[in-house]
Amino acid sequence: MADSNSTTTQLKSDVLLEQMKQHLTTEAGKEITKKINLVYQINIAPKKIGYEEIVYTVDLKKGEVKKGPYEGGKPDATFSFKDDDFVKVALGKMNPQIAFMRGAMKIKGSLSAAQKFTPDIFPKPSKM
Template identity: 75%
Template sequence: MHIYWWLVHLSTDAGKELTEKIGLVYQINVAPKKLGFEEVTCFVDLKKGEVTKVDATFSFKDDDFVKVATGKMNPKIAFISGAMKIKGSLSAAQKFTPDIFPKPSKL
């Protein structure tokens, strides 16, 4: 699944800056084809602590996660169209923007 490259990015200096800026914990559920089936769950701690409480949970299909992460789909459009489901704090969810993801590199 495509979420792992983002988790690696969070261990870099740029990722550490995000941790200081965002200060939230997200749960990301990514499914290969259909939401709720065969999902991979990752916890993204942008709070610098032990994950005891999730501020917002996002569910995506793999392809839609990539579109949001690369800026090809606006998170608001993803939510409105049903490509992204949100549970939890809406104010925390609003900080979930494409700028928290690493920029795609050209290989």
């Protein structure tokens, strides 16, 4: 079932978040969940932050990734990215602090929780 948008945009981030979903089921992924124990909401826009965003919940308490806003209260931190910038940060090609300072990443919620959201929590990319 598609969103209210007539076109469902295929984001590069979809692939990464799908890989992360698989990663969290592995032993390494379970370690990350135990270590971080926070919930993140990620809003990813195809071109411009704030427009046509696709929302993901990365629940590092339960160890799951799903499309849609977090339903268990408020996430510890919410990030907003453009698709390309999210991919760069997740793959470690752009430093999260620099992304934030340049306005490529917006953060709401706990900054200390946000600081634990690093490229280390993502599976190493096989090939993209």
